[in-house]
Structures are given as C-alpha cells and as structure tokens.
Amino acid sequence: MPPITFVATANAVLYVGATPRFVDIDPDTATVNATSVEAALSRRTKAILPVDYAGQPCDIPAFMRLARRRGLVVIEDAAHSLGARCRGKRVGAMADLTVFSFHPVKHMTTGEGGMVTTNDEQFARHLRLFGSHGITKDPSQMKASEGPWYYEMQHLGFNYRITDIQCALGLTQLSKVEKFIQARRKLAAVYDRLLGAIPEVQLVATRPWAYHTYHLYPIRIRAGTKSRRQVFEALRAKGIGVQVHYIPVHLHPYYRDHLNTKEGMFPDAEAFYRSEISLPLFPQMRETDVRRVVRTLEEVIRPRGS
Numbered sequence: 001m002p003p004i005t006f007v008a009t010a011n012a013v014l015y016v017g018a019t020p021r022f023v024d025i026d027p028d029t030a031t032v033n034a035t036s037v038e039a040a041l042s043r044r045t046k047a048i049l050p051v052d053y054a055g056q057p058c059d060i061p062a063f064m065r066l067a068r069r070r071g072l073v074v075i076e077d078a079a080h081s082l083g084a085r086c087r088g089k090r091v092g093a094m095a096d097l098t099v100f101s102f103h104p105v106k107h108m109t110t111g112e113g114g115m116v117t118t119n120d121e122q123f124a125r126h127l128r129l130f131g132s133h134g135i136t137k138d139p140s141q142m143k144a145s146e147g148p149w150y151y152e153m154q155h156l157g158f159n160y161r162i163t164d165i166q167c168a169l170g171l172t173q174l175s176k177v178e179k180f181i182q183a184r185r186k187l188a189a190v191y192d193r194l195l196g197a198i199p200e201v202q203l204v205a206t207r208p209w210a211y212h213t214y215h216l217y218p219i220r221i222r223a224g225t226k227s228r229r230q231v232f233e234a235l236r237a238k239g240i241g242v243q244v245h246y247i248p249v250h251l252h253p254y255y256r257d258h259l260n261t262k263e264g265m266f267p268d269a270e271a272f273y274r275s276e277i278s279l280p281l282f283p284q285m286r287e288t289d290v291r292r293v294v295r296t297l298e299e300v301i302r303p304r305g306s
C-alpha cells in the first residue's frame with residue numbers, strides 16, 4: 001500500500017494482525033503502480049491495497065493480473081473514487097474487494113459508514129459474518145440443526161451493521177451522486193485550464209484511460225517559489241479552505257513507534273506531502289468560485305508589484 005493515504009488504509013492491516021508494507025508512489029499521479037508493488041512483494045505478502053488517491057483509479061486490472069500470478073488478493077481503497085473507471089470498467093467491479101466510504105466528505109454519504117463490493121461468493125459470505133458478530137442464520141451454512149431458534153457463531157465478528165435510517169439517506173444520495181460527480185469533473189477541468197498557466201504550480205497527472213471523479217483537487221507548489229506553508233497560510237488567511245492530503249502514514253508517531261518507519265524511506269511520497277495543497281472542490285461550487293481561488297493563489301504566490 002502507498003504511504004499517501006488516510007491512516008485508515010494501514011490501520012485495517014494492523015487490525016488483523018498483519019504488517020503494512022509501504023510502496024513509494026509514482027510522483028506524477030501520487031498513486032502506486034503495479035511494477036513498484038511487484039518489486040516490494042515478499043513471500044509473506046497476502047494482499048495488495050491500491051488507493052485511488054483524489055478519485056483517480058489505480059490500474060486495477062494490472063494489479064489483478066499481478067495478484068493472480070502471485071496468489072494474492074487485491075483490496076482497493078476506493079474511498080475517493082466512487083463512480084471512477086479504468087478503461088471504461090467501473091471501480092467496484094474490478095478488484096477482489098473494493099472498499100468505499102460514505103463519510104460526509106465523500107462523494108455520497110450515509111452520515112457514517114461504507115460499502116464493500118466483491119464478485120466472490122466466499123468473500124461476500126465472510127463479510128456478512130464479520131459485520132454481524134460472526135453469526136449465521138443460514139441453515140445451509142450451519143454445522144448443526146437443532147431447531148427453528150438455532151443460529152451459529154462461526155467467526156469472531158463485530159457489529160458493523162448500517163442502520164435503516166442511514167440507508168434511507170444513502171438511497172437519496174445515490175440518486176444524486178452522478179450529478180455530484182459531473183459537477184466535480186467540470187470544476188476540475190476549469191482548475192486544470194487556469195492553473196496550467198501558472199508556472200509555480202505543478203498539476204497531478206491524469207492517466208489517459210482513467211475516468212477521474214475528483215474527490216480532491218491536489219496541486220503541488222514548485223520549489224524555488226514561496227514555501228508550501230507560506231502559500232497554505234496565506235490562502236487560509238484569505239478565506240480559501242485549503243487542506244493537505246496526506247501526511248504520509250509512515251511518518252505518524254504510531255507508525256514510527258510500531259513499524260520503526262522514518263523520514264527518507266519513501267522519498268517521492270514525502271516530497272509529494274511537502275509540496276501538496278488541496279484546493280476547494282465541492283459540487284455546489286460555481287465556476288466563479290474556482291476563478292477566485294486561482295486568482296487568490298496567483299496573488300499569494302506572486303504578490304502584485306513583485
């Protein structure tokens with residue numbers, strides 16, 4: 001898995017007693033590619049966790065081919081990429097397991113919660129078990145049959161059940177999500193065009209076959225101009241709601257303490273983090289808002305009269 005992600009991706013690995021192994025990102029797209037992941041595999045590797053950073057899908061078919069060759073499972077973190085596609089194929093229909101988040105900042109929300117998609121019967125069965133205390137009430141899956149009251153706990157599961165109230169919200173969100181994504185893609189295209197004319201700004205590359213759904217609009221501030229911190233603070237001071245995505249997971253104190261990770265281990269991820277700023281992007285934004293963000297960014301990088 002890449003170090004440029006939200007900590008949840010790596011934490012999920014620790015929860016099951018496994019050890020996350022980070023692989024440096026491709027600096028152009030800030031995602032991992034199959035070649036560098038293959039070079040990092042060990043005999044103990046069980047799964048590959050590509051992260052569709054910012055809403056741009058990784059090359060999931062390439063990861064699937066690698067996984068089939070090496071007997072591994074692909075678990076795609078699609079928290080950013082609901083609706084995205086690789087060469088026309090939808091995220092959620094390619095990896096062994098695809099994990100989505102319905103946290104309020106994501107493309108659609110159920111308040112809290114998420115979704116896993118799979119085409120594999122066994123994975124689906126285990127997901128249902130794990131999500132409800134490891135209990136099954138399906139007679140065809142049970143070891144014994146003692147009567148109509150009977151159920152079996154077959155695994156140590158959790159209560160990961162979504163509520164009907166959350167699902168009601170999710171269903172109306174689902175009917176709007178295509179519109180939300182279209183709005184994000186339109187605004188991102190305006191950003192692309194306007195920012196392309198600012199030499200101090202480096203855009204994150206989009207792969208030609210990727211249908212990108214822009215959960216985020218990340219840019220990089222080139223070295224030799226103002227520092228990322230100066231640009232960030234000046235934008236915030238002018239009321240522009242910027243953020244940084246992400247602090248590389250291996251640099252968090254917990255990971256430094258538990259996995260002995262440190263600065264210098266993943267130079268491309270660290271350089272990305274040090275130069276990155278996520279510009280505001282949400283479906284209700286107007287094109288004039290995007291223009292104002294870009295104008296303010298230009299003023300901050302290159303103050304008038306300088």
Ligand SMILES: *Cc1c(COP(=O)(O)O)cnc(C)c1O
Nearest residue numbers: 005006008009079101102103113
């Ligand atoms: C939001 C997010 C998650 C976690 O989602 P939760 O719904 O909080 O569990 C995981 N990975 C990435 C990349 C995210 O952005």
